[in-house]
Amino acid sequence: MAEFLLSADKAVFFFVNRTLENSAFDILMPFITDLNKNKPALVVVVLGLIVWWIKGGRNARLAILLLVPTIALSDQLSSSVIKFVLERPRPCRELADVHLLVSCGSGYAFPSSHAVNNFAGAVVVSFFFQRIAWAWFSFAGLVAFSRVYVGVHYPSDVLGGSVIGMACGAVIVLGFIFAERTWLKTRAKSGAS
Numbered sequence: 001m002a003e004f005l006l007s008a009d010k011a012v013f014f015f016v017n018r019t020l021e022n023s024a025f026d027i028l029m030p031f032i033t034d035l036n037k038n039k040p041a042l043v044v045v046v047l048g049l050i051v052w053w054i055k056g057g058r059n060a061r062l063a064i065l066l067l068v069p070t071i072a073l074s075d076q077l078s079s080s081v082i083k084f085v086l087e088r089p090r091p092c093r094e095l096a097d098v099h100l101l102v103s104c105g106s107g108y109a110f111p112s113s114h115a116v117n118n119f120a121g122a123v124v125v126s127f128f129f130q131r132i133a134w135a136w137f138s139f140a141g142l143v144a145f146s147r148v149y150v151g152v153h154y155p156s157d158v159l160g161g162s163v164i165g166m167a168c169g170a171v172i173v174l175g176f177i178f179a180e181r182t183w184l185k186t187r188a189k190s191g192a193s
Contacts, residue, residue, distance in 0.1 A: 005156075012155045013091055016148045017099050025149060030101045033114065033146040059128040066124050066172055074120035074168040075113060078161065083108040092151045100151040112153045115144040115161030116168065123169025127176075140165075 035041045052060045092104035107113075118140035126133035144158035153161075 009154045009156045010091075010095070013095075013148060016145070016155065017091075017151050018097070020149065021099050026101060029146040029149040032143060033102060033150050033152075035143075036114075062176075063125045063128040066176060067121055070120050070124045070169055070172045071117055073172065074116045074165055077168060078111050078113045078116040078164060079107070082111055082164070083113075086110050088154075088157070090152055091154055098151040102150045102152060105152055109153055110157045111161035111164050112144065112147050112157040113161070114147050115140070115153075115158040116165040118143045119162040119165030120169040120172070121165075123166050124172055127169075127173045 031038070049064055053064055056063075087108050088110040090104055090107075090109040092098045092100050119137075122133070122136035122140040125136050129136075140162070144162055147153040147158050148155055
């Protein structure tokens, strides 16, 4: 069974990485996959967060604040724990004929930290802005897809990363709900005294 899953993973990887190969994706996917390394994109994100903080109201400020522990949890769990427990090599390190569009990276493959972090963030932001949850999850899915297309992750790396990321986001959201309810009960009790 494990051999079948590994074979299917490689087949889907080559379908995305080689069969879907085209000049438009060869430009777009490296840009999307490396947004976190693109200084102009980071400036736009920071400015967007500042505007959102000022004009977005309470929910925007809470979402932005909760993104800090969310990404800290998701990134450390994926990059510093799970990857070093499983030590799965990246496809660009073990397969021939990979259409590699970015640096292969020195780390391990499972899970994709890009997928973990983006899906964790999508869960948190979607909790506060449910009507546009589709946009956050679509972006996270696009980033995950880009990791396979550029040749640095297997499909199972991004699929597993998305599940781990959503679990991390859910932990933060549940922690927030618990903390808020506890604070409201404490406040109600002190107000009644």
